[in-house]
Amino acid sequence: MRRFAEIEKQAAARKGGPKALKALLPEVKPAAELRSIPDDRWLAAMTRGIFQSGFSWKVIENKWPGFEAAFHRFEPGRNALMSDEELDALTRDARIVRNAQKIASVRENAGFLLDLAREHGSAAACFADWPNQDFAGLLALLKKRGSRMGGNTGPYMLRTMGRDSYILTRDVTAALIREGVIDKPPGGAKAMAAVQAAFNAWAAESGHGLAAISRILALSVDDPE
Structure with a gap:
């Protein structure tokens, strides 16, 4: 697993530079706004x-x-x-x-x-x-107690509402496999724990939220998220 600075540099090179990359990052609302x-x-x-x-x-x-x-x-x-x-x-x-x-x-x-x-x-x-450090737990809650909120439906809903979130799209998953975090699309608790640990490490290193890391990962491969 590379340092996130290297992945971000790769994504920026693909999208026309750091400024262009920043413009492509999702909007995230503060917790106080979400609570309202x-x-x-x-x-x-x-x-x-x-x-x-x-x-x-x-x-x-x-x-x-x-x-x-x-x-x-x-x-x-x-x-x-x-x-x-x-x-x-x-x-x-x-x-x-x-x-x-x-x-x-x-x-x-x-x-x-x-x-x-x-x-x-x-x-x-x-x-x-x-807590963002247990976002996988929130996804598990949606899947277990909600109806039809598994897969990417729950994460997309949270992203739509402005909640800081990662979405395991095809491109994000490809980037995670490339970085050695997982070896196939995650389907169980062990794989999701590995994904969460990677996001936590990259967040601590870069200062980015989950949504930004997710989008940058996606933009570091050929097809955007």
Whole structure:
């Protein structure tokens, strides 16, 4: 595993220099700003990510006002109490994409967010205050207790909301394999622990957050993240 300064220099050379590379780094919101985001917006982001997965993002974007209306502006308490009859009716609602399993995930994730709110004061506080040094633990939480939030759906949701995060895209994974952190796409706890340890070491060395390290890794290979 090389020092991150070498990887960053490689990425900068590919993208036109340090200034050009810096312009490509993701925007990250401070924890205080993340904590102020209402939990309904977290449920909306989770739902958008789930419905975009394997589907046309443009279609979801065009239908999004219908999603907001159909799911009561994503208020967690209201969605957690949806009856089976209401869910069934939504499978025939032309305002949204009528995928029964993804529709059901809204109710399940609403309940998940309510549980986080009871445990942490708000779901937003949980996401904002979770330590970067155990980001893999946050991803494991989303996968275990959320609905359809495994793979890259959870990390993309967090990145969309401005939470400092790494995403194990094809290019990030290729860079991690190149650096000897892992030998194949990570699929278990041991591999994720190795990924987390590498990010922690590079963060301590460079002063960069997880999102910046993730993007720089991606930009150090042929295809961008």
